[in-house]
Every structure is written in C-alpha cells, then in structure tokens.
Amino acid sequence: MITTTTTKPVNTIQAVNAALDEAMGLDPSVICLGEDIADEEEGGVVGVTKGLSTKYGPARVRTTPISEQAIIGAAIGAAIVGMRPVAEIMLMNFTTVAMDMIVNHAAKLRFMSGGQTHVPLTIRTMTGAGFGTGGQHADYLEAWFAHTAGIKVVAPSSPADAYGLMLSCIFDDDPCLFIENMPTYWNPGPAPAPGVRIPLGKARVLRAGADVTVVSYSRIMNDCVAVADKLAKEGINVELVDLRTVSPLDMDTVLASVARTRRAVVVHEAVKAFGVGAEVAARISESLFGQLQAPVRRLGASYCAVPFSKPLETAFMPTQAEIERTIRSVLN
C-alpha cells in the first residue's frame, strides 16, 4: 500500500489503509475488528485492511465471525475501557443487524453513565448503488444514525478526505460512523497530507460561487462538481459545500454560503424522503426564509429499494442531468 510520503494520486482503499496504518503505529490502543480483515483472509473483501495484521499482529487486527452484534459489542466493551477500536461492518445494510449495539449502547453510554464512560469507537462501513448489488447491499442509511444523539456520521467524498477524516474519527472520544462509497473505491484522487487530520463537524467549501449553493457529501458530491464545472462555462457560478460530516452538521458554513447566494440545492444518494436533505433545507429556511430567492430544493434517491436492473439503478439515484436541471430551476 502507499507510504504517507507519496505525492502520487491515491484511491480511497489506499487512503483509508494509510490512515489505519498511521493510527495503529501511533497508538497501541487502536485495534481493528471485522469480517475477513486479516491478511489470511486477504485483508478485507476489497483490501482496505491489507497488510495491517501482518504489521501489527493478529491480536490487534482480528478477523471476526459473521456476527455483527458481537463485533460492535466487543468494540464497545473495549472502547469503554480505553481502547480505540475500528470495527468494520462490511456493508451499511448490515448495520441493521447491530442496531441495538450501535444505537442503544455505543451512542448512549456516555450520556446514560453521566460521562463516566465513553465510547471512542469508529465503525467503518461501505455502501452505494452502481454495482448492481440490489436492495440489501447499497443503501445510504446515514439519516437513521444522524437522528440518534451521541454518534457522529462522517461521509468523505475523496480519498484525501477519507484519510484525514478517518484519523480524526479514530482519535475522537465519541463513536463515529464512517461511510465509504463502494463503487468509487478505486477512483484516484490527490494524495492526502501525511498525518494531517481533518476536523469533524466542519464542512468545506469546495468551490466558491455567487449564484447558488449546492450542499452535498460522499460520492455524489463528485457529480455536483461535474455539473458545477459545466455550468461555470455558461457563467453560472455554483458554490459547492461538502458537508464531510453529516452529524454534527456544520450549519454555520452552509448558512454563510446561502446568505450570500440566496439559493440552495441539497443533493444526496440516500432516499430523498425524510433524508438529511430535509433537515438541511428546513434549517436553511428557518434561518434565511426572508432572504431566499427560491425554495430550497432537495435531490435524493427514489422512495424504493435499490433496484438491480441497470436502467432502474441508474434512474434511482439523482443523475448529473437532474442535478443540473434542479440548479437551473432555482436560478430562474
């Protein structure tokens, strides 16, 4: 895998691997748990943890049974006595099997114990439509977790962000759910600055623009970038806000942007209904109602299971054409 001094482009698999390597090298309390993650099992189904069990030993990098409750439970128990576990739930849909551990325990133990214990746990999970994996392997479920007080939800849009945000999650003193997009794992991007952590709860303005604010995160952020590039050629200046962290939500950055552009579109791959876009749109409207030049628009996936058949799967998610149309609709 990469060394942290390379300046060659890296993909998200390499970036997350480098962050895990960096964290494990820095702190012996960092351990990894998950299905197939050790080198004997090829370092994870897509190889994110490759090399780590060989370098740090089988005690700290453990392939687990296919037992999601036991994986998260073990990570919680170790975390409350001072370890910093990184537990992998292979696919985001499989978090459903461990919801009691994540929602009732990881997220709540700090509060319920009055601060006597806390859970410095990172849950890595991958998801995303586009690979034809159908209805139980590709959902974006971040809204469920963002709705639960006590767990942070992190969704990087690039390899470099994945690296810096992963380091911050591991060394954060509260549980973090870290969402990796599966179909874009192999896409290269600029290398991260070695050892540099990206703060949680802070959005990033990817591109400044005066005409309209587009808020997004994770894989589909890149579609928003492509649309913004296209519109720029027509003289339409889109300001792009990458949330990076869904919860805690950085509304300061979003509101500062929309206060300038007075128009906003929120885009995510998750189902639109009851999604993060609704929360962001409501908060924009609450704060800037009188200043908005158009209603805040939301784009998200159709209200159905992720479909298998390619044309359905493609149409299920917001496309670049829809993003473009929606942006134009708030400008008129």
Place this chain on the structure above:
Amino acid sequence: MSSIPAPAVLVDIYRRMTLIKQNDERFRAVIKAGKIVAPYYSPRGQEVIPAAVSVSLTDADYICTIYRGVHDMLAKGVPMRLLWAEIAGKATGTCKGKGGPMHITHPPSGVMVTTGVVGSSMPIANGLALAAQIRGEKRVAVAYFGDGASNIGAFHESLNMAAVWKLPVVFVCQNNRYGEHTRYEVTTAAKRIADRAAGYQIPGVTVDGNDPLAMYEAAREAVERARGGGGPTLIEALTFRFHGHVFGDMDGYMRKGEKDAAMARDPVPAFRAWLIREGHAGESELAGLESAIEKELDAAVEFALASPHPDLAELRRDVFAEELPA
C-alpha cells in the same frame, strides 16, 4: 463440591446477600410510598448468585448487567448512597440521574454497563474481556443475564466469539424460570441452558443458584479458568424471582403455589441459619452486620431523597465530549 470455604468468605457472601435483601425491601417500600418514581425490577430471591460470584472478583474485574441488576451492582460494590440517588434521579447519583435504575454505571467498582435490552450484556462483556486479553491484564469480565436472553441472537454470537478468542469472560445466566411473563418451557427448546455451551465447545454448568456453596464453587472455578487463560464458561444458576417481572405486576401468569414454595425456601434466612448452626458465624456477628447495613441504608435513602435534581443543562452534556451549544 470441594471443601467448605473459610468462614470469612462465607460471612462475606452472607453480607452481600443481606445487603441485596435489605436494599430490595427498602426500594419496594419507598417506591410503594411514592417517594421515588422509577421502574423497578426486584431481584429478591436471586441474592445468592451475585453474592457468591462477587467474592471471587476484585474491583478491577468487570461486570455487565441488566435491568434486573440491582443485586449484581450491590454485590459488586456500588455504594448505596450513589445507587439510591441514581434511582431517585438525583444529580448525586452514579450517573448524575441521567441513567436511572436500568443504566447504572460505576467504573470504580467495575460495573461498566447496565443494559435495559435483553441479551445485550454479553457482547459488551466480551469487549471488556478482549481489552484485558490484548493488554495482558489479569482481569475477568462477568456478563449477567436471564433465561430469556439465552434465546436471543446476541447470546449465541457472544458465546461463539468468546470461545473462538478464548476470552476471559464468565457468562452467568440467572434462570428464574420466567422471561417477563412467560414460563421457561414455553419459549426455550433446551432443557438446560448450560447444555447450549456444548455447541460452542466451552464448559457449561447448571448449578443451584440459591445454594451459596454450590454457586461459590461454580463461580470460583469459572473465574479462575478465565483469569488463567482458559477461556469462557457458561454458568446456569437456577433460581426464582419473588416479585414478578416489574414491581407492581400481580404474577397472574405464574403457576399456583410456585412462588409461595420458592419463598418458603428463601435463601437468605436459610443461609443465615446454616451459618450459625454449623458454627461458621455467631448470631451477634450476623446481627451486627445486618444492623450496620440497615444504618447505612437509612443514610443512603435520606441522602437520595434530600439530593437535588440535575441541572437542566445536563441535557446538553455527555451527548459528546464537548457540551452542545444552548
């Protein structure tokens, strides 16, 4: 059964049993009088189990327990004042009143998690044991749970993982014959919960959980095995709860005479009489111990009732490390 433990150990078990019995009687009286409003799951009748387990543990050893867990907490050493204040929802409680009776936590005595969800003590106890194993510490984790929890997936996932990794954990099932309102046989395919250990290739033992000597011996062996690197044990401790599922339930689902028969065999006075009869303790020694607990209990109740409620700003604290903005 090996030799009878030393008198100091026997009296220590009795002291912990009495602590549980007296606290439970007072909890029910105070709640009934309306002085504290809280859901309460009485452990009366199950005193022997945590009393006999805890004498083989130190403060450095961990437990995870469940909503019917006040006996496990007291036996492990949670101070009465803090426990009472928490159950009263006061700022002076173990958890500043933010957890309540189903979520007592007290790390100084090793009570790391109390869960309100059936079956959820076990996966977390594995993690406590895993941390000890990785760090090379000689700590042991005990997971307490009921017979109903042996039918939930977390039980099976946890036993399997603990077995595969040889974790220093002891699974203590307090089989009180009812899961909520439903009789054991109606919901449980195994005649003995301990038989399920065989499926995970770990030792499983069924023991009379109301017999302090048998319970002590089974727990001591399991704790020593865990501490010595021998991996997990499943103990099924047979017992019976005297006051239903949740305090206030009228036991209409129980078989006639079943509870009366169990109460007639109340393990606390029975053990007291045995200690004196066999010469392990004197009447005055036990009476002194009982009145000392009663006195401390009076002070704990008074402390809890007189303590202030938490500040409303606590809504924003302990969600994350950083306080949330107002």
